[in-house]
Amino acid sequence: MWHLLAACVLSLCSTDPLDRLEREVSGFTFWEQSYEAPVGNSREQEYQRLQRLVWMVLGVQVQASATPGVAGLASREARIIAIDPTLSPNAALQVLAHEAGHILQPEGLSKAEAEVFADAVAYLVTGDDVHVYGRYLAGSKNGLHVMRAYRREIEWAARVLSGR
Ligand SMILES: [Zn+2]
Numbered sequence: 001m002w003h004l005l006a007a008c009v010l011s012l013c014s015t016d017p018l019d020r021l022e023r024e025v026s027g028f029t030f031w032e033q034s035y036e037a038p039v040g041n042s043r044e045q046e047y048q049r050l051q052r053l054v055w056m057v058l059g060v061q062v063q064a065s066a067t068p069g070v071a072g073l074a075s076r077e078a079r080i081i082a083i084d085p086t087l088s089p090n091a092a093l094q095v096l097a098h099e100a101g102h103i104l105q106p107e108g109l110s111k112a113e114a115e116v117f118a119d120a121v122a123y124l125v126t127g128d129d130v131h132v133y134g135r136y137l138a139g140s141k142n143g144l145h146v147m148r149a150y151r152r153e154i155e156w157a158a159r160v161l162s163g164r
Contacts, residue, residue, distance in 0.1 A: 017130075018147050018154065021123050024134025025144060033139030035071065036132055037091035043126075044089040047096065050125075053163050054081065054100050062096060074099040094132070097122035097161060104157040106150060112143030117154060120147055124158035 014020070051062045060074075064085035067073055072095040073082045081099045083092050101121030105114055116137055123133040137144070147154065 017124060018120060018151060020130055021120060021133055021137075022144060022147050024130045025137045025141065028135050028138035030138055030141060032135060033137075035136045037071065037087060038094070038128075038132065039088045039090065041089040043093045046126075047089045047093040049163075050093060050096050050100070050161065053161065054096070054103075057160060057163075058100065058103055060100070060103055071095045072099040074102040076103055094122055094126055094128060097125040100125075100161050101157055104153075104160065106153055109146065110143060112140040113146045114143070115140040116143040116146045117150060117157075120154045121157045121161065124155065125161045 054060050054062055058079075060079045060081055062081050062083060065082045066084045066086065067082065071084050071087060071091070074080075081096065081103070083095055083099070087095060098118045098121070101118035102114060104121070105117045109117060119133050119137050119140075123130065
């Protein structure tokens with residue numbers, strides 16, 4: 001009983017957003033990975049604000065330029081983030097927060113680890129539906145340990161991108 005309770009307190013019943021995201025990812029199989037881009041423009045102002053913040057704080061310019069099949073791309077060297085201009089503002093906010101997470105990620109991460117870092121940052125910044133992020137990260141399960149090992153860095157990057 002006490003063991004069960006302790007396990008519950010430590011992870012299963014945690015309301016910490018990163019713990020919730022980790023549980024959500026575990027609910028999908030690797031093969032269900034996809035990005036369900038939201039529609040709508042209710043977050044247009046937040047998107048504009050994040051663009052300004054990324055420029056002022058990180059010196060990174062956000063460009064609306066499409067690469068076929070890619071929602072967003074970040075180049076730390078060129079200080080540029082490219083966002084697919086056909087995305088809705090609500091989706092563009094998620095993609096920009098994700099790409100800005102890549103700009104702030106620690107050195108030496110694998111592809112899967114980098115995806116987990118960037119998407120965990122984006123989840124904290126947007127506070128959007130955990131389902132969207134969980135499903136996207138289903139393809140990066142072998143990088144999931146980053147959410148624990150780099151928890152402080154993820155929370156730090158999210159604070160930077162929230163202007164706090
Ligand atoms: Zn990415």
